[in-house]
Amino acid sequence: MCDDELKNYISNSVEETLEIGKKLARKLRGDEIILLSGNLGTGKTLITKGIVSSLGFDENEVNSPSFTLMNVYETEKIRVYHIDLWRLDDVNEIVSSISLEEIILEPAIIIIEWAEKLGTFGFGARKIIEIKIEGEGAEPRRIIVKNHDV
Template sequence: MDSFICKSEKATMDLARKMGEKAKPGDIICLKGELGAGKTHFVKGFVTAFGISPEAVSSPTFSIIQEYSGTLPVYHFDFYRLENVQEALEIGSEEYFYGEGVSIIEWPERVEAILPEDVKQIHIASINRSTRKITIT
């Protein structure tokens, strides 16, 4: 387990980009944290490792998934509004999880039953308005 203190959105995005640079096809990154903790900012930094503009990233709360095309496809899930795991299955989540891209998931606890065991867990905790503690397991 590694922990990092990020004192700005830029620091969070830089850490996320470094993680993205190590990602490979089939990786699943699970982001945990309260509303407003910085999960979407983490995704913005993460996608830059694949040549994707951070401006392309928006929270997919209403669409559940956003697909970004870069040097690898990045599948950004937000399961916050899911009522049950069946909804995730109906949109074909498992096909993305086992596909050629990298999946990054906000609110993964809502679909734990269908996630493989070897996911990377990242917990983002808000310390204050601009500082986050990011723990990777």
């Protein structure tokens, strides 16, 4: 049985989006997979910066791995994998390019931008948090967080 929790946030600025990420990080146990979706430029990496900085890493060192595919951050508390699938389209290419099947077995937080590209990829018994960001340009962002407790 699944106990899903849904929360909505409104962000009017970069700073508010970072703070929402920090707030979300305070509830993490260290074994979650965070699936981020939203159009280009909506704030997926900002949410990630907030999460990672709240765990003890310098937010200025957190950047989008659009071309490297993955950044790994070692904090005092946990390892964080930050994956960006923006430039990949084939699920098999995605899984093999970053060894996703191996990474999901590690005791780490895994943050995946453009997660919708994974289709129906299974994450086993890991706790999944879906974050969808809506809004364009200078518009406020609506950030929808859905926790899936397995």
